Amino acid sequence: EIVLTQSPGTLSLSPGERATLSCRASQSVSSSYLAWYQQKPGQAPRLLIYGASSRATGIPDRFSGSGSGTDFTLTISRLEPEDFAVYYCQQYGSSPVHFGQGTKLEIK
């Protein structure tokens, strides 16, 4: 069973700054089957990134994903006010599928 650990738990930044979120897996994630989701308060999660680095439909190019093996990163190049939310990583390369515990991105 692959356990995903996200860091930091909370990230405080200002609009316009660059955000770097980390997701570390307890074992190698096969074929880079790693996804990122964004969830705003009171809303369902939204798929941002799949395959570690491919943006989902309609996702702005300020969002980018990278990494392989056990270490993955979600980068938001320049934060917009609507980007402040909780972000979850999820591996889907092996069963059971798990999510990370989330990183809350808050306005500083």
Added chain:
Amino acid sequence: QVQLVESGGGLVKPGGSLRLSCAASGFTFSDYYMSWIRQAPGKGLEWVSYISSSGSTIYYADSVKGRFTISRDNAKNSLYLQMNSLRAEDTAVYYCARLWLVLDVWGQGTTVTVSS
């Protein structure tokens, strides 16, 4: 447009049962795996169950195995989750989502509260 709409949530006593439904539209429902994910108040996401496009392959999280049953009716473009022997720890928002390797379309969720 592609849409998923959940219903059936509510307040139920411990040990009780509830059936959630998810109505799909805007895509060929029978082509896709579907899943249920839940989120307890103030907590993260937990994958509950998924079902293959034909219904022949099903997965349950250990936390619900033997108590929950996922099913689908492709003729009605609908997904279901029958929840029996409910516990306080099943209290959560339940989302249905389309599964194409990743969860690319989500419903708005339905709230299940298990309390006496």
